[in-house]
Amino acid sequence: DAKTTQPTSMDCAEGRAANLPCNHSTISGNEYVYWYRQIHSQGPQYIIHGLKNNETNEMASLIITEDRKSSTLILPHATLRDTAVYYCIVRSLNDYKLSFGAGTTVTVRA
Amino acid sequence: NAGVTQTPKFRVLKTGQSMTLLCAQDMNHEYMYWYRQDPGMGLRLIHYSVGEGTTAKGEVPDGYNVSRLKKQNFLLGLESAAPSQTSVYFCASSPPGTLILAKNIQYFGAGTRLSVL
Numbered sequence: 001d002a003k004t005t006q007p008t009s010m011d012c013a014e015g016r017a018a019n020l021p022c023n024h025s026t027i028s029g030n031e032y033v034y035w036y037r038q039i040h041s042q043g044p045q046y047i048i049h050g051l052k053n054n055e056t057n058e059m060a061s062l063i064i065t066e067d068r069k070s071s072t073l074i075l076p077h078a079t080l081r082d083t084a085v086y087y088c089i090v091r092s093l094n095d096y097k098l099s100f101g102a103g104t105t106v107t108v109r110a
Numbered sequence: 111n112a113g114v115t116q117t118p119k120f121r122v123l124k125t126g127q128s129m130t131l132l133c134a135q136d137m138n139h140e141y142m143y144w145y146r147q148d149p150g151m152g153l154r155l156i157h158y159s160v161g162e163g164t165t166a167k168g169e170v171p172d173g174y175n176v177s178r179l180k181k182q183n184f185l186l187g188l189e190s191a192a193p194s195q196t197s198v199y200f201c202a203s204s205p206p207g208t209l210i211l212a213k214n215i216q217y218f219g220a221g222t223r224l225s226v227l
C-alpha cells in the first residue's frame with residue numbers, strides 16, 4: 001500500500017524551474033514528507049524534507065498544501081545534472097526505514 | 111570527509127559462496143542501514159543498527175547477517191549466496207540526536223553491485 005503517488009516521468013528544459021508533484025492523501029499529522037533523488041548508478045541523495053511548513057534549502061523548495069495531502073518539489077533552475085529519479089517519501093515519526101516507491105524519472109533537456 | 115564508503119564496488123559470486131560487504135562512515139553517525147535495490151524498484155531495508163553492538167531486522171532480512179562491532183563500520187554478510195540476492199546494495203547512516211527518527215536524515219554510499227551466478 002503505497003503512501004505516495006508520483007508521475008512516472010517528466011521532462012524539463014534546462015534553466016527552467018522543474019515542479020515535481022506528489023500526492024500523499026493518507027498522510028497523518030505526525031508524518032514527514034521527504035524528497036530524495038538518485039542519479040544513475042549512484043546512491044540516493046537527500047534533497048529536502050518538511051512537516052507542514054514550506055521549506056527551502058540550497059537545492060530546492062518544498063511546498064506542502066495546507067491539508068498536507070500533496071506537495072511539490074521545486075528545482076528553481078534545472079540543469080542537465082539534475083536528471084535523475086526523484087522519490088517522494090512519507091515517513092512516520094518512529095520509522096527507521098525510508099520507503100522508496102518507483103519515483104519520477106526527470107529528464108532535463110538542453 | 112569521505113562520508114559513507116562501501117567496498118567492494120562490484121562483485122561476482124557463484125551460488126553458495128559467501129562474502130562480506132563493508133560500509134564505513136566518518137561522520138560519527140549512530141544509526142546505520144543496509145538496503146537492496148532491484149532493477150526498476152525502490153530500495154528495501156535489509157538490516158539496520160542504532161548503535162555499536164546492536165542490530166535489528168528490516169523488511170527483507172532473510173539470507174543476510176550483519177555486525178556492528180565498531181561505530182563507524184557496518185558489515186553485511188551473505189553466508190550462502192543465491193541468484194535471488196543479485197542486486198545493488200546501499201549502505202546509509204544517519205546522525206545521532208533527535209528522538210524523532212523521522213528527522214534523522216539518511217546519507218547513502220555509492221553502492222555495491224553484486225551478481226550471483
